[in-house]
């Protein structure tokens with residue numbers, strides 16, 4: 234038994250969960266005609282319907298007691314106070330400062346970081362205006378029509394997701410592309426129809442040492458110079474950098490005037506609203522980028538001040554933990570009913586799983602309970618014609634986050650009512666299902682009845698917003714960021730490091746020369762890895 238599972242709040246929840254496990258959502262709704270009205274929370278323009286969760290008022294009370302026992306309030310205060318809560322890397326965690334309004338005061342080691350944040354935002358805005366207006370010209374005098382962001386992980390997923398999400402608001406005359414994979418195909422396909430004279434590369438890398446990004450950046454420089462007559466001076470007009478590493482940026486040949494900085498207190502997966510969002514700002518313009526930041530900030534303020542029972546991220550975080558730890562749910566499906574949010578599940582995969590995919594506590598002890606569920610998803614209604622079968626009738630319990638917007642951005646006949654009808658219908662079907670008697674009453678042959686029964690009792694959250702705007706996106710992302718934080722506080726884990734990505738990187742560095750060497754080298758891996766290296770070398774015509 235771990236310290237967490239032995240704690241009074243956990244024990245109380247465990248007993249409560251065991252008692253509630255056999256209760257169907259049908260019974261919970263039948264017992265309380267007001268449930269659907271009551272178990273809904275509205276804040277910052279987001280309505281969260283959490284009535285279709287396998288919970289009672291007592292569950293909520295106990296989950297909040299767990300958060301209190303875990304010291305969540307003090308953890309929140311510590312983050313906002315700039316304490317070094319990323320203990321394994323000895324860093325403050327202040328993505329909330331990235332969207333603090335001008336004039337706010339958020340300190341790291343006694344220094345208010347908000348003025349620096351706005352200084353960078355102002356430089357980004359000036360640059361974005363130049364590019365968007367056509368004042369910024371390429372080496373040959375042509376205006377920039379193509380923007381290619383080169384980055385990976387946190388320096389890619391946020392920018393791609395935000396560009397796709399806010400495409401409706403983007404300057405359509407600019408073409409944005411994103412290159413992340415070290416697979417040469419990614420770069421080759423991204424530039425195959427582009428003219429170097431009209432192309433601007435943003436090399437986005439906090440460290441400016443990441444293998445994939447630096448390899449792609451060098452290939453981009455070669456490609457650009459080849460298309461621009463080979464004059465190295467061309468780099469200045471076609472490359473900008475987003476990084477914390479000025480010396481490496483200069484060494485690459487990008488003038489630090491064309492570098493936009495951020496700070497070690499911004500984690501990669503929490504950086505889409507830092508200078509890493511330069512591509513987003515170029516696409517939607519500085520004013521709408523500010524609206525997005527204001528959305529983030531509104532959710533930050535809500536998270537910081539709302540009591541736990543009326544706190545959206547706290548509630549979402551605790552509900553996710555409820556199923557992961559008390560119902561053996563191993564995954565969480567995020568199902569946006571908005572085509573613009575098609576990359577949102579992929580973005581959340583990094584945000585949630587890189588943050589909370591941890592097995593030890595802040596003090597290095599085993600957590601003792603399952604931590605972050607596997608997050609996955611696709612936009613509705615496409616998923617309905619694919620994997621929803623398993624959610625409805627399979628043997629896994631899969632809580633779902635359904636996300637919908639009342640207003641369409643592209644009104645087209647009856648499309649939007651159909652889309653909304655589908656998301657509402659799915660939540661209803663998941664919760665209430667269809668009993669054998671109901672199936673029989675439809676005249677179904679007896680042999681088919683079990684196949685057509687929907688057990689129901691599948692929990693879901695429905696997040697309903699008015700319209701997908703830049704501010705709404707900021708609120709949604711901050712909502713999930715703080716939900717992750719809430720869960721990490723309860724598990725007492727560090728959501729802000731990612732040591733688990735290191736081992737594979739180090740091994741790859743060792744294998745690269747073993748693949749490339751013209752002569753066969755002695756291999757000292759396990760027999761499988763050795764054999765695979767030999768096979769690959771053979772297939773590539775090497776001894």
Ligand code: G6Q
Pocket residue numbers: 385386387388437438439440441442443446500501502503587731
């Ligand atoms: C995110 C991680 C990771 C990081 C990438 C890119 O939280 O730290 O995904 O963003 O490895 O790193 P660079 O920005 O340093 O290239």
